[in-house]
Amino acid sequence: MKKFEIHLHTNFSKCSNNKPEDVLKKAKILGLNGIAITDHNTIDGALKVKELNKDKNFEVIIGEEINSNIGHILVYYLKKSISPGNIKDILKEAKKQGAVVVLAHPYNILSSIMTKIFKIKNLRGTIDPENEVIKEFNGIEVFNSRYLFKKEIELSRKLAERYKKTAVAGSDAHFLSEVGNSLVLFEDKYTLKEAILKNKIKYYGKKRFPVFNRFKSFLRTR
16 A cells, blocks of 8 residues: 655745755655655645655656645646646646546635735635536545644545545644655555546554644734
8 A cells, every 4th residue: 555645835836934855755764655746836845856766666646736816736747837727728728638627625724814904915815615617626635634624624525525526634744743644545556646537545644733834824924
């Protein structure tokens, strides 16, 4: 059974201090078979980690976490970066590149409340479950290690079930202590892409200091 970490940030994201070489080292110490680097609106961190990896038995997937008008989108197996913007444009470009697209942390109760009360822009919010565009995704991140409430996990799981999408988990690691908090598992005969497209994913996830780590990321962006 392969073990992959598929929601990871490096210091190519402003909200993370993970050096590419440290992320790679930590993933191998944990005994993972591969990782997907998903920095915010850039693939430069993923390209750097892939360049550093000299182990043919360890896979580094070029990914990106893209800001869209409906929330954050995780895209895997990219050949070039996709610019933030309208979700339809992002999906069209991802399809052109043969990439896999996952809806990241579709529910964020705290951010939604803060957005309404303090009028703070650019916070990841909560998706409208009636949005037809959800049908276009290959998977949904039902467990995110930075989720604060069980309700967010329950709603994400129900969303995946409703649209019959592959359920995945991500640590959303911005700091080394978070790497490995959530993993996806799939049979050796599949690639990650095949496992998501065929809905052959199992996942493991735990929350560890999500409030503290999210606050640290918030401070880094400021």
